[in-house]
Amino acid sequence: MPFNNLLWILLLCLLLPGWAFDCKNEKKCKTSRVHGLKTSDCYRMDFKEFPKCLPNNIEVIELSYNRIRKIYQEDLLLYTYLQHLYLTDNLIVQLKNNTFAGLEYLETLDLSVNGLLKVPPSIFQLPSLKNLYLSQNKNINIAESIEEAKPIGSTSLTKLDISYISEDSPVEFPDFKELPLIAFLNISGNAFDYLSPKHFAGLCNLQILDNSNVTAQYENNCDCWIINRWLTERNVDFHTFLCPLFSQECSNEQMDPEDLKVFEDCTEKFKNIKQWHVLKKVALWLGGVLLVILILGIGFVYFGCNKNRKTKKQPIMTLRERVELMHVENKVENIYI
Ligand SMILES: *[C@@H]1O[C@H](CO)[C@@H](O)[C@H](O)[C@H]1NC(C)=O
Ligand SMILES: *[C@@H]1O[C@H](CO)[C@@H](O)[C@H](O)[C@H]1NC(C)=O
Numbered sequence: 137m138p139f140n141n142l143l144w145i146l147l148l149c150l151l152l153p154g155w156a157f158d159c160k161n162e163k164k165c166k167t168s169r170v171h172g173l174k175t176s177d178c179y180r181m182d183f184k185e186f187p188k189c190l191p192n193n194i195e196v197i198e199l200s201y202n203r204i205r206k207i208y209q210e211d212l213l214l215y216t217y218l219q220h221l222y223l224t225d226n227l228i229v230q231l232k233n234n235t236f237a238g239l240e241y242l243e244t245l246d247l248s249v250n251g252l253l254k255v256p257p258s259i260f261q262l263p264s265l266k267n268l269y270l271s272q273n274k275n276i277n278i279a280e281s282i283e284e285a286k287p288i289g290s291t292s293l294t295k296l297d298i299s300y301i302s303e304d305s306p307v308e309f310p311d312f313k314e315l316p317l318i319a320f321l322n323i324s325g326n327a328f329d330y331l332s333p334k335h336f337a338g339l340c341n342l343q344i345l346d347n348s349n350v351t352a353q354y355e356n357n358c359d360c361w362i363i364n365r366w367l368t369e370r371n372v373d374f375h376t377f378l379c380p381l382f383s384q385e386c387s388n389e390q391m392d393p394e395d396l397k398v399f400e401d402c403t404e405k406f407k408n409i410k411q412w413h414v415l416k417k418v419a420l421w422l423g424g425v426l427l428v429i430l431i432l433g434i435g436f437v438y439f440g441c442n443k444n445r446k447t448k449k450q451p452i453m454t455l456r457e458r459v460e461l462m463h464v465e466n467k468v469e470n471i472y473i
């Protein structure tokens with residue numbers, strides 16, 4: 137075999153790891169339907185790399201309690217129908233910005249209990265991502281990642297768990313303005329360098345805030361009281377922040393007009409995104425209906441034509457047959473005469 141051909145084959149093997157990978161050597165995860173979704177259960181199976189031989193149309197992958205260090209975009213592009221990915225308690229330290237890009241249907245991503253230092257900003261741009269768990273990654277700068285992800289166009293993120301992500305030093309509280317759908321936020325066990333009412337103004341859909349064991353500094357003593365009042369007025373389920381001594385001045389302190397504006401913008405954006413989601417659903421539904429009508433229409437036309445052809449063919453055939461029959465009969469008659 138010429139050397140060039142060998143090179144080509146080598147190159148192909150590098151480009152198509154899924155195809156070239158020998159699946160006989162990979163541990164087999166149990167695959168079944170769970171709640172109607174095609175699920176591969178690879179829980180606690182000592183995987184050191186992302187499995188490459190699961191069914192391509194898999195919708196749920198459970199990979200918690202393994203020893204995976206690295207995940208590449210090529211690994212995930214084998215499974216583009218993925219909706220829920222659980223990677224709790226692995227050894228992931230670093231992820232590339234594009235690792236999860238292309239997972240259009242990903243709704244749940246659980247990266248809790250890993251060693252991540254940074255969350256790829258592009259995670260916040262995944263169009264279907266609803267639930268993101270980042271708990272117990274010791275020192276993530278989540279504020280920076282969200283900042284880098286801006287502008288965030290269409291977001292679905294409603295549940296975010298960033299509990300216990302500040303082990304060595306206090307972290308910055310993220311700016312959630314561009315993620316207005318967030319309804320559940322877990323910040324428990326964190327130390328924040330400082331908290332102010334503006335941090336909560338952009339959380340206009342917040343319903344549950346788990347802030348147990350949170351420590352924070354406040355720029356202004358009244359800020360803590362304003363935050364407690366603001367969250368209480370909005371019926372958020374939370375633990376009252378332990379505030380510095382109450383001073384009489386704080387009882388009349390209100391939210392800054394600038395923060396009120398942020399809240400209004402958030403509400404507006406929330407409405408737009410909700411409408412966009414409804415529109416998308418309606419469009420998909422309409423598209424489906426139109427497709428069915430189109431297929432039915434094509435079917436009718438096709439079968440209609442065939443039927444016509446058959447009914448037209450019938451007399452021609454019989455005519456020819458009749459003529460042929462006549463010939464044969466004539467011949468027979470001729471012979472016998
Ligand atoms: C990460 O990817 C997003 C697009 O998905 C892009 O907007 C952003 O600038 C990238 N960030 C970095 C640090 O490359
Ligand atoms: C928030 O996170 C902590 C620690 O990870 C956990 O114990 C707690 O149950 C979470 N809160 C909620 C409401 O899920």
Ligand SMILES: *[C@@H]1O[C@H](CO)[C@@H](O)[C@H](O)[C@H]1NC(C)=O
Pocket residue numbers: 324325348349
């Ligand atoms: C808060 O901290 C205490 C003591 O460190 C611990 O027992 C408790 O489980 C923590 N609560 C949460 C929700 O993390």
